[in-house]
Amino acid sequence: MSAAAGTVHGVGLGPGSADLMSVRADRLVRGARHIAYFRKAGKAGQARRIVEGMLRADVVEFPMDYPVTTEIPLDDPRYAATLAAFYEDCATHLRALAQGGEDVVVLAEGDPFFYGSFMHLHTRLSPHVPVRVVPGIPGMAAAWAASGEPITWGDDVLTVAPATLPEAELARRIADTDALVVMKIGQNLDRLKRAVAAAGKTAVLVEYAAMPEQRVRPLDAVERAPYFSIALIHGAGRRP
Template sequence: MKNIGQLHGVGLGPGATDLMSVRADRLIRGAKHIAFFRKMGSKGHAWTIASPLLSRDVNEIALEYPVTTEIKLTDPRYNEVLSEFYANCCNRLKEYLGNGEDVVVLCEGDPFFYGSFMHLHSRLANFARIQVVPATTGMSGAWTATGQPITWGDDVLTVLMGTMPKEELVYQMNKTDALVIMKIGKNYQKVKAALKEANLFNRAWSVHYATMENQKVLKLSDYLSEEMPYFGIILVHGTGRRP
């Protein structure tokens, strides 16, 4: 009987290839099979970060999202379509794992902090051994890019998703010291209105493509577009105790 291969969920960090961990670098260079999510028709952000490290004859398993923004989150079909997609992804990975082959899944940011890998992890945990390699989050890359610490002393940090209702955003914003908002994209006008209502707009920063060549860091009041890239991050720094 064949042994089952091992699945590695490898965090790539915020974007610069040399900000991934030494462990991740070693696993990716040595990988025979790599899998990664991407939007249909693009090379994918995860692949792009890891590509300088891939061996010439690596087998690339591209997992292409069937939907990203075409179906609304509130539509029950959204979960159905994604659920079927993740099940199909797992079936593809099981072919390799079942043949005793290890597979490295490239994960943007940290695998267990939002993101897609967890939907493979929960479905494959009983099938194969899984090793998860933690990584620098996109938000760490973003606050480092602003040149200021995100939290001091006993500051409370809250991480919010731009997909939340405006009232919930304002409620959460009103009771935190430091703030990170992700998944903004088309929700930007709502997020902006919430920040104004919570009197945080003038302290907020927008960071896009943190740690990468095209990194953009702006006070949010200087950000003039109507929308924001999906991977843009908004930050409000804490102001806690500083001896």
């Protein structure tokens, strides 16, 4: 790495409200000359929305538009190939900025190292330029706060699982744990509902945690899960 290289900062913005950002994240975002963020093509993007009104007047923005979201199945080799090329292009641009001495802030919803796209940039950038990560409050923490109940008690084991798992595997993990957080629900809602029922448990769905649209409902009463949805099964372990 060049001694004169700038730093790429992966900055966790938290679950969706600017006042849940860390002091460090706030400082970096407000001072950034270059910011980058992922978004769906044609949309402003949640990360960019969170920092609205915080950016300096001369900021240079680099929106990174996903080439695919649900258009290609996850298990289709084209999906991985398309995203790999996309991440490589994004990393090339950010690497050039850093190697030219510029610091760059990459905005990341939640925490950068928790089911986030920033990790794909990190693996491509860290061998070449300095990369620093600012942790953020993950969406699941905002979700269980919104539910009004502790997620774990005493010796409860907490499992975090994506709803993209095969249904039988998802049901097994639900049955084998005390408390559960389920991410990546979307089109997998019906699969998740069946898996929860098969495990003999009940769950709640938290939509838009920490955002103005926040809503908490029993999972079995939900017919559609928005992108920002997290399912919870609360633990009921040892208590004094």
